[in-house]
Amino acid sequence: xLLPRFTENLALVALLLILAGCAGSGPAxxxxxxxxxxxxxxxxxxxxxxxxxxxxxxxxxxxxxDLTDAELRFKEFxxxxxxYPGAYVNLAIIHIRNxxxxxxxxxxxxxxxLDPNHPAALNQLGLLHRRNGKFLEAEATYLKAITVSPDYAxxxxxxxxxxxxxxxxxxxxxxxxxxYQALVxxxxxxERWIADLKRRLAARQPTASVAE
Numbered sequence: 001x002l003l004p005r006f007t008e009n010l011a012l013v014a015l016l017l018i019l020a021g022c023a024g025s026g027p028a029x030x031x032x033x034x035x036x037x038x039x040x041x042x043x044x045x046x047x048x049x050x051x052x053x054x055x056x057x058x059x060x061x062x063x064x065x066d067l068t069d070a071e072l073r074f075k076e077f078x079x080x081x082x083x084y085p086g087a088y089v090n091l092a093i094i095h096i097r098n099x100x101x102x103x104x105x106x107x108x109x110x111x112x113x114l115d116p117n118h119p120a121a122l123n124q125l126g127l128l129h130r131r132n133g134k135f136l137e138a139e140a141t142y143l144k145a146i147t148v149s150p151d152y153a154x155x156x157x158x159x160x161x162x163x164x165x166x167x168x169x170x171x172x173x174x175x176x177x178x179x180y181q182a183l184v185x186x187x188x189x190x191e192r193w194i195a196d197l198k199r200r201l202a203a204r205q206p207t208a209s210v211a212e
Contacts (some may be wrong), residue, residue, distance in 0.1 A: 051081045059090065067094050085111035089120045101128060117148040123155050130158075135166045156180040160193075170201055 058073035074091040081087070088111035095104035105128060111121040122145035129138035139162060145155035156179040164173035174197040181190050 048081075051077070051084075054080070055084075055087065058087070062090060062094065067097060070094055071098075082110075083114060085114045085118045085121060088114075089118070089124060092121075092124050096124070096128070101131070104128060117144075119145045119149040119152040119155065122148075123152070123158065126155070126158060126162075130162060130166065135162060138162055139167070151183055153180050153183040156183065157190075164193075164197065170197055170204075173197060174201065 054073065054077045058070050058077055061067075061070035061073055071091065071094045074087055074094070077087050078084075078091070088107040092104040092107045092111070095101070095107065104124070108121050108125050108128070111118055112125070115121070122141050126138045126141035126145070129135070129141060139159070142155045142159045142162065145152055146159070149155075156176040160173045160177040160180060162173075163169040163176065174194060177190055177194050177197065181187055181194065
């Protein structure tokens with residue numbers, strides 16, 4: 001029986017970093033993949049140069065791990081430019097990292113009010129649901145993310161984790177890990193997880209009876 005050590009990690013480099021956790025007697029995993037936004041052009045209306053400068057300063061602080069400065073800069077940005085959902089997503093990631101889930105939910109709600117189909121905001125909301133034991137709500141949120149954005153790899157990844165570790169739906173977990181792998185290319189750790197799931201699913205098959 002796998003005994004995963006549940007950990008939460010924040011991706012702060014580049015600004016899209018996928019972390020993977022491994023513990024226990026096998027390829028156990030449970031990681032909150034985070035997706036900080038560094039592409040303001042994709043997250044709101046036409047960008048004034050001064051807005052881009054503020055956003056870049058905030059994301060630079062976030063990438064450097066200075067979450068206090070990044071939080072202040074994102075809040076400053078949103079006071080002046082409240083129409084960019086990606087900035088709310090970044091602020092939510094900081095709140096989650098600081099274990100301030102109530103504030104994270106507020107800013108995610110603000111992002112989704114601007115764009116109900118924003119995949120990164122949906123992904124973060126799914127993570128919040130999962131952390132609070134709301135597994136079916138997490139599933140619905142991740143599924144919405146990949147419905148509106150089928151190539152959104154992180155939602156496939158997190159669905160794989162949810163289905164395997166929390167809902168014990170191994171076939172569904174395999175499907176989404178394979179979708180993730182197809183989207184991002186070779187990921188050695190996920191490749192091992194896929195192989196492990198295939199072995200476990202094969203072991204569930206009934207042994208064929210030998211004819212007398």
